[in-house]
Amino acid sequence: MSGPPRPRRPTTAALAPPPPAPDAPSSEPTPVPSKAKPLEKRPYLLDFFPLETADQTRLHRFFDRLREGRLSTTRCRRDGELHWPPRTACPRCRSDDLEWVDLPDRGHVYAFSAVLAGAPLGMEDDIPFAVGLVDLEGVPLRIFGRIEGRPWASLRIGEPVRTESYDIGGGRVFYRFRTVE
Ligand SMILES: [Zn+2]
Numbered sequence: 001m002s003g004p005p006r007p008r009r010p011t012t013a014a015l016a017p018p019p020p021a022p023d024a025p026s027s028e029p030t031p032v033p034s035k036a037k038p039l040e041k042r043p044y045l046l047d048f049f050p051l052e053t054a055d056q057t058r059l060h061r062f063f064d065r066l067r068e069g070r071l072s073t074t075r076c077r078r079d080g081e082l083h084w085p086p087r088t089a090c091p092r093c094r095s096d097d098l099e100w101v102d103l104p105d106r107g108h109v110y111a112f113s114a115v116l117a118g119a120p121l122g123m124e125d126d127i128p129f130a131v132g133l134v135d136l137e138g139v140p141l142r143i144f145g146r147i148e149g150r151p152w153a154s155l156r157i158g159e160p161v162r163t164e165s166y167d168i169g170g171g172r173v174f175y176r177f178r179t180v181e
Contacts, residue, residue, distance in 0.1 A: 048120040066165040074098040084141045107134040109159040114152035149179030
């Protein structure tokens with residue numbers, strides 16, 4: 001039910017110069033640390049999508065598979081729990097003995113809405129667009145994502161959709177849904 005996998009990212013705080021001690025003697029002027037950060041360091045907080053490579057996330061296999069057009073997730077080998085989003089340890093039994101399984105590529109719209117303003121970075125030119133919750137066929141998973149294929153105003157609850165992967169630039173991919181006629 002929750003959103004796309006959001007691997008933790010290293011904070012840039014450790015790279016910042018230490019702040020001047022507030023009670024330091026002021027005999028010598030303290031150099032003011034530059035507040036400018038390298039361009040590639042910002043604005044990562046506004047980057048809607050996860051980082052995807054093996055050195056960035058332990059869930060990189062999710063994205064490797066997505067590049068092959070396969071939406072997948074993890075399943076616990078101990079208790080069979082199917083996770084969404086994919087995990088590195090089972091939230092039910094805490095085992096890290098997990099396997100990757102492909103998810104069905106068909107589902108039905110459970111609920112949807114439209115983004116009419118305030119789109120995330122990089123999606124400003126896409127509005128209006130539909131987002132929604134989709135019940136995947138045959139598995140107890142209801143997952144969130146964009147819904148393409150028809151204008152949002154003509155979407156219907158229960159509408160059949162299929163999953164697809166798409167290029168979001170910068171060598172990254174993500175999943176979304178598309179209506180099927
Ligand atoms: Zn488990």
